[in-house]
Amino acid sequence: MNVTVVGSINLDLVASAPSLPAAGETVTGATLARHPGGKGANQALAAEKLGAEVNLIGRVGDDAMAQEALALMESFGVDLSGVEVDIAAPTGVALIAVDPSGENQIVVAAGANHLVTPEQLPARIESALIVQLELPVETVEAAVGRAVGFVCANLAPAAPVSEALLRRCDLIVVNEGEAEFYGDLLHRGGGRVVITQGARGAEMYHRGVKMAWATPPEVVAIDATGAGDAFVGAIVVALLDGMEPKAALDFACAAGALAATRAGAQPSLPTRAEVEALLGREFSVYSRR
Numbered sequence: 001m002n003v004t005v006v007g008s009i010n011l012d013l014v015a016s017a018p019s020l021p022a023a024g025e026t027v028t029g030a031t032l033a034r035h036p037g038g039k040g041a042n043q044a045l046a047a048e049k050l051g052a053e054v055n056l057i058g059r060v061g062d063d064a065m066a067q068e069a070l071a072l073m074e075s076f077g078v079d080l081s082g083v084e085v086d087i088a089a090p091t092g093v094a095l096i097a098v099d100p101s102g103e104n105q106i107v108v109a110a111g112a113n114h115l116v117t118p119e120q121l122p123a124r125i126e127s128a129l130i131v132q133l134e135l136p137v138e139t140v141e142a143a144v145g146r147a148v149g150f151v152c153a154n155l156a157p158a159a160p161v162s163e164a165l166l167r168r169c170d171l172i173v174v175n176e177g178e179a180e181f182y183g184d185l186l187h188r189g190g191g192r193v194v195i196t197q198g199a200r201g202a203e204m205y206h207r208g209v210k211m212a213w214a215t216p217p218e219v220v221a222i223d224a225t226g227a228g229d230a231f232v233g234a235i236v237v238a239l240l241d242g243m244e245p246k247a248a249l250d251f252a253c254a255a256g257a258l259a260a261t262r263a264g265a266q267p268s269l270p271t272r273a274e275v276e277a278l279l280g281r282e283f284s285v286y287s288r289r
Helices: 039-049 064-076 111-115 137-146 163-168 176-187 227-240 245-259 272-279
Strands: 002-006 010-016 031-037 053-061 079-086 092-098 104-109 128-131 151-154 171-175 192-196 202-206 209-214
Touching: 002 039, 002 137, 002 227, 010 064, 031 039, 031 064, 039 053, 039 064, 039 128, 039 227, 053 064, 053 111, 064 079, 092 111, 128 137, 128 227, 137 151, 137 163, 151 163, 151 227, 163 176, 171 176, 171 227, 176 192, 192 227, 192 245, 202 245, 209 245, 227 245, 245 272
Parallel strands: 002 053, 002 128, 010 092, 053 079, 128 151, 151 171, 171 192
Antiparallel strands: 010 031, 092 104, 192 202, 202 209
């Protein structure tokens, strides 16, 4: 299956600390790591490792951080020909604090991500499409408008979008906070809506009616960064592969759970074999539509 991701590319600077700071508090004793990240890049690599052939469209700066941000995707075969280099803006950076339970706080400096314009997009997107909201909304809207196949929008971070975008999507993925932000607008189109609930799992709706739900396998969480992106890549791959809603949610919840067991966003993303091993069954046993 072919998937195009139009999305953000960051370098994550991750401080693993004894606790997360309250407002105005300084926490010491942290260790620092650097990992490639960004919602678009994370979801592109997640889908690639789970069996899709992925093309990423995005933007990085003309700096040393760009090479770090792209390295893992390149090593796993993500097509980066749609990634442009901007000489005027730096590569996006995410500053992430993580506590021992895996909870995190994230601040993003978007850099070149905010300079991805509709002019960078192809006139027609033939493959399945995944978008998020870490790029300018007008660019996201343009990408969805040019897609002729399956469209998934991960509406994160929550921001106002057109009702036309919501109606066009075959799949919308949000967490509980984002679902509250959009309210009933999520369910006005004809596509499916998945609401993730962290360790409690995820639910799938169609026109406001719950059609399936799943809970993740029990794991020991180390770092939740990237778990949501692993879920998005997995649910798209699962549905494109023809899995029934319940099986697709099981598959995506397992991918997200595995991502939480390892540090970093992209380094934590699981392979298809790892997801199937955690579930104790291979894809061939999933029922198809």
